[in-house]
Amino acid sequence: MAPGLAGDVTTATGVRRVFGTTVVLDGVDLTIGRGEVVALLGASGSGKSTLLRVLAGLDDEATGTYTTHGSTAVVFQEHRLLPWKRVSANVALGVRGGDLRARVEEALHEVGLTEKGRAWPAELSGGQSQRVAFARALVRRPDLLLLDEPFGALDALNRLRMQALFGRLRARHDFAALLVTHDVDEALLLADRVLVLDSGRIAEDRKVPLPRPRAVDAPGFGAERRALLSLLNVES
Numbered sequence: 001m002a003p004g005l006a007g008d009v010t011t012a013t014g015v016r017r018v019f020g021t022t023v024v025l026d027g028v029d030l031t032i033g034r035g036e037v038v039a040l041l042g043a044s045g046s047g048k049s050t051l052l053r054v055l056a057g058l059d060d061e062a063t064g065t066y067t068t069h070g071s072t073a074v075v076f077q078e079h080r081l082l083p084w085k086r087v088s089a090n091v092a093l094g095v096r097g098g099d100l101r102a103r104v105e106e107a108l109h110e111v112g113l114t115e116k117g118r119a120w121p122a123e124l125s126g127g128q129s130q131r132v133a134f135a136r137a138l139v140r141r142p143d144l145l146l147l148d149e150p151f152g153a154l155d156a157l158n159r160l161r162m163q164a165l166f167g168r169l170r171a172r173h174d175f176a177a178l179l180v181t182h183d184v185d186e187a188l189l190l191a192d193r194v195l196v197l198d199s200g201r202i203a204e205d206r207k208v209p210l211p212r213p214r215a216v217d218a219p220g221f222g223a224e225r226r227a228l229l230s231l232l233n234v235e236s
């Protein structure tokens, strides 16, 4: 399906993944709408990263049906830049097209790193490296962005900056996203919908009823946080 058309970007039905005798995903059903941001929460070891890898096409041993219409890109917790390639070459990696150089420059501009194209990854801070990882995803013009704890390794201030950057990029490009996170506030700030993975299935599927722009001190935020924490069996 061409970008811009209505409908779901991703549908998954009965996704199952077993490691040895351990059933990690036991019939996952989900949909992600075009341009929708979906957060995926769940206890440690509940299978969030496994599900993300399946949807990214990085795990060919899962069974069930899962389809994404259009292109995908993945951002992990670690930036995964190749240290022997300059920043711009890292952003361009695996992408083709006559206008690639301009696209790389634009992506670096969008993440605020116009000046760093010729730098080596070792010359970047942790926050800058993660910005490059986002530029590398953007240059692919994804219909679905898969994010596995993308801000998890950042300090609190950088995390807030990157969350704001994510919000701006999404508003401009209208990609859909699946955001794996441990952070309930992050899920409520960024997502249209929150899924909770438990015992190998999607145990909860909640729309986030908060208006945008969102803030942790806005009315209603605390009540949503308490509701989610209680679904996650965490005392608040």
Ligand SMILES: Nc1ncnc2c1ncn2[C@@H]1O[C@H](COP(=O)(O)OP(=O)(O)OP(=O)(O)O)[C@@H](O)[C@H]1O
Binding pocket: 019, 024, 042, 043, 044, 045, 046, 047, 048, 049, 050, 051
């Ligand atoms: N390659 C693998 N081989 C064997 N077991 C695996 C493999 N990958 C994941 N698992 C197991 O699958 C389960 C789910 O792991 P996964 O990384 O998907 O959880 P998660 O919800 O992302 O956890 P966390 O929040 O701690 O990152 C765990 O029990 C893990 O040990």
